[in-house]
Amino acid sequence: MRYAYYPGCSLEGTAKEYDLSTRATFRALGIELEELPDWSCCGASSAHTTNHLLAVALPTRNLVIAEKQGLDLVAPCAACFNRLVTAQHKMEQDARLKGKVEQVVEGEYQGTVKVKAVLEVLATDFGVEKVREMVTKPLKGLRVASYYGCLLVRPPEVTKFDDPENPTTMDALVEASGAEAVMWPHKTECCGGSFAFARVDIVEKLSNDILAAAKSNGADCIATACPLCQANLDMRQKAIEKQFGTTYNMPIYYITELLGLALGLEPRSLGLGTHMVESLRLLREKELA
Amino acid sequence: MKEKLSELKETVARLLKDRTVDFFIAYQAGHSQVEPIPFFLTTAEHVENLFLNNFCAHNLSKYLLDYLAGDEVVGVLAKGCDLRALKRLLTDHRVERGRVFVVGLPCIGIYDRKKVQEVYPAGLVEVVEEGEEVILRGETGDKRVPRKEYLLPRCLTCPDHNPEFYDLLLGEKVANGPLAEEDYSDVRALEEWAPGERRRYWTRQFERCLRCYACRNVCPACNCRVCCFDVAEPRWLGKGTSLDEQEMFHFTRAMHVAGRCTGCGECERVCPVNIPLMKLNKKLAKDIGALFHVPQAEIPTEVEPLGQFRLGDPDEFN
Amino acid sequence: MCWCGSNIASTVDLDRVQKAVEKLTNVVHVEQNKYTCSEPGQAQIVAGIREHNLDRVVVAACSPRMHEKTFQRTVAKAGLNPYLLEIANIREHCSWVHTSVEEATPKAIDLLRAAVAKVIRNTPLTTSTIPVEKRALVIGGGIAGIQAALDIADAGHQVVLVEKEPTIGGRMAQLDKTFPTLDCSACILTPKMVDAAQHPKIRLLTYAEIEEVGGYIGNFEVTIRKKARSVNEDVCTGCGICWSKCPSKAPNEFDCGLGERKAIYIPFPQAVPNKPVIDRENCRYFTKGKCGVCKKVCPAGAVDFEQEDELLRERFGAIVVATGYELFDHSVYGEYGYGKYPDVITGLEFERLINASGPTGGKLKRPSDGKIPKTVVFVKCVGSRDEAKGFPYCSRTCCMYTAKQAILLREKMPEAEAYVFYMDVRTPGKGYEEFYTRATEEFGVNYLRGRVARIYPKGDQLVVRGEDTLVGAQVEIEADLVVLATAMVARRDAAELAQRIGFSYDQYHFFTEAHPKLRPVETNTAGVFLAGACQGPKDIPDTVAQASAAAVKVAMLFSRDELETNPMVATVDEGTCSGCEWCKPTCPYGAIDIKTIEERVGKRTVSRRVATVNTGLCQGCGACTVACRSGAMNLKGFTNEQILAEVEAICL
């Protein structure tokens, strides 16, 4: 299995761990990734609020490169994934827009490349059962709340990914890793997203709801597949605790970190230990790291 | 096809002798090699007069309509196209399957008498097929011509080289598949003309019509017990020959077979004044395919295209 | 020729028309009058017919849609067959739309010429009569069916009331109180159920379904499948020993599965008939082959394990369809938990939970843990007015029953809070708006205008998150119980039943009335009538009104011994018909059949297939005539001959 890899800007910055763990986990599973040459910004989150043409043109530039590469494209970042599939959807619907965009990016868009989220590659293309077979260090005793956020599942007619109200792809992978997937209702609730810069109060309230729900449903930690979700829940956790007078101390992992661990990879090689909320202590308590 | 003659003779003789059929409809020799004519056999002694070659165009199943009132079992020789005609009669409930014994005849094409006679006005002995070509072997020597150009039009697009069903098949099945796709190019060409030009074209055609009704009589879809052209009241059609009555006739005939025409082209073949009737039938077939998604190959259908509708049919009438 | 005062005469030069028409072949007498439809005008026609011994009449006047019937009666008075009359419409189609005499006059002449050409080809038509079997079939034993059956029976006619459940009563029996009066549903329904059961003219067939329907108005042939009850109804006394001793339990459908019943059971205490039925899927005797307790304890010896389905063939003159509705399945709403949260219930489930004879004895306990809810959220328009996941239509009853349920909650448990999420509050009914006002003002029900976006569990509660669009803010309510006002939808087998009987239904599978305003209880199949929610969402008052209307239609039909059929029906010339059957699929009424006739050909008799028209079913549209190539199929009153003659007369 071989994919084109589109890291996007987050994975080079705040979500470095996601990049590390995705590459490491994929390598361990034997899935080859070939970084998209000369990739550029997908436009999230500002392009589509300022210029509709730009919002489609930016992802399309990357799609056109991927088409030349002739591989399906993995975009680990949920925002990148969402922008890429939205661009595809829009051009499918509107031939005139497609013509304009092609002019802008100076290339022809065929629509031959499939854009995939990490979860889809792992659960569907590779297969949950095969993941389970390759697990060497089952994450026994770890209770994980799978948090999908909004960008992977909405709008469903565009993302075509799992059930928008109650997705289960990540839960299946969590179970495959030997951990316990906690049933909880906040899988696709909004974390506040990029409102983090403008309205901290809203983000803190929304993220608090998510943390509280995970805790009250018995989770030890949360697994994510989106840099922004991870950042809001992890980076702001201290502030939230202060704001709402509560204590969570809940590690926020990327799903690829947990899987890598279960596959027997070194925690440090996955970026573990660099989160804001101490991420290794819980694992040591459970004798998983 | 000729080579199957002896098998045909044996078969017909046996069917008549063991009373499987009460009589049999096949071909006998006509004025010349290119003009075989229908042959109605009642006893096995007559099988020696049977005839078969690749000019046997007549659709014999239409004659079944003459034997409706009775209980005889009629044997009939049927090529793929004839079987479609028989299916038409069965679908229209005009003939009971139980009263027909079908002897299927695999066929790779029937030659157009008129075209061959242009090359060989008289004295043709036989036609020998050699791949893409045929040799017209005559008393005055051989002529080698491209096969496709001398076949009947229906044979070019024929989807059924073997009859779809039969009670008994003469010889082995032959390779199937049409020689050419029906692209309605002749219809399309006419559609491109200016309306006035088209009007003049059809006027020239209909003017010649003798109202002999041969086209109707040979047509498997024209199988009404009483034809509307033959009744006095209501007067669907005047008795005189005038251009407007001729046009009324051709319009009505075309509409009556719309969605029911099997595409055999017998109407055109038998027209003594060469009116291109298939240009009308094919126009309707083409539109029925495009508007209602019933391709010619699916006709006869269980419910005719004009006897049904879809809520989502095209609507241009507002 | 009518002047219609100056309506016609001022625009059409009738003298010139008269001169032209007098010259037409077959025309022997032309006269004008000022108002032909008036008494003297009609008398003039009668006199003209008698004096000139006329056998055809053309009236040139207003539209035949106006006075054709009037003038048919006029010519009949003179002893002429009413169908030997034609109308030339020289008012609506001529004098009223053309301004100059020069325009209108030649056109009037053409119209008269066409009418004359047609009328000479008219033939006397007689309305044949078909006998009326004065027995009605009512399908569905809910309030609609019960009301219709009672009204028809009270009019003196036999009724068979067929219900597929073991008891009549339907949805209304499941309800607790009714709006806007808050009287108890059972208290007003059960007496009617008993009336229906005891009425000498009504025969109840419960636990029975319609298998097949043939025939036509006045003469339907219906096969009814009486499902095996495993209890001999004639012998059973309804003492109840069997169900008290039965060891097997199953969820009680009547309580929406919230309570349990036995395998041999009556759905609820006031069931009519009060005779149990064995649910064979859950009965130990039928599943495991041993038990038979009910049979052993039955003092009447009524339990019969060997009983089989019975097929009854009955004749009816009319059918009332009153099959009711189902509730929308809210499990398509992922945001409301896909129907998986036990404390998210439907309005009907709420009815059972507060009903004294319900599974909780009338104490509102929530399904998950039996706790008494302190905060209840009602969500309206679940599946209604939602094209994305439900249906675009309004279910009409939810606004009112939600108000009722909120009132009942607050009345029973004043300490409990009631919140209602709504899109609009629709209260068009007598006393309805006042009732809603009481809910908000007197009972303090909190109405929030907005959709609910999400329901999720939090602890043992449910968080209902929605929008209050009047305030412009998100609201979250931590509720103990959420009640969804789910849409009323057509029964899943509605389309199948409509096809079986032969009438039409709409895109939502509600049955279609013959005219949305003027014929609301008839179907397009004569003799089949509609009552209640099978035709569209309805509350009880509307349902009862429609049921009584349907009953009157039936009684009207039964007031005659014979029915006059529409004489303008299709007719087959058997000599011409080839029996090809292509006319059949064009008939919307299934009025065309194929029959075999025998005829002499030479010395022998042969049989031949021809089409035949059921004149009881044919409505005279003429679609079949065009499908017939040979012209064997013709339409009386609009024959091929007549229409061609009109064309030729106009083109002269």
Add this chain to the structure above:
Amino acid sequence: MSVERAGTGVSTAGWEPKIIGFCCNWCSYAGADLAGTSRIPYPCNIRIIRVPCSGRVNPQFVLRAFQRGADGVLVAGCHPGDCHYSTGNYFTRRRFLLVKRLLEYLGIEPRRFQVRWISGSEGQKFADVVAEITEQVKALGPAKMDKMRDVM
């Protein structure tokens, strides 16, 4: 039938086209009645033949009209879905989609033959349709079928 005036040498001075309208009793005939009761004027060239349903209109009626000298023919019925007999006009639609194309193929100017859906409440539409057809047919000139010979 669709022979254009030019070149025929037939004088058309004072000529008024004759148009036959087949109207279904329940919708289009009622629509025409409504045009009357609302006093909406329209050209006098149309002559209406009442039929129970547009599905009753045999294509042969239409051709007969042209054959006998009609210059235009209108078939009018209820809007699809509104047929008094449920389905009649769906057959009308199928049939006349073909007829219209066949007539055009025979060289008959398609504007001479029109099918329209006119409901009982569309008096104005009825008047508009008649005005439109009349105008178009007037522009096309007379269409007598037997005049064709003159052109040849």
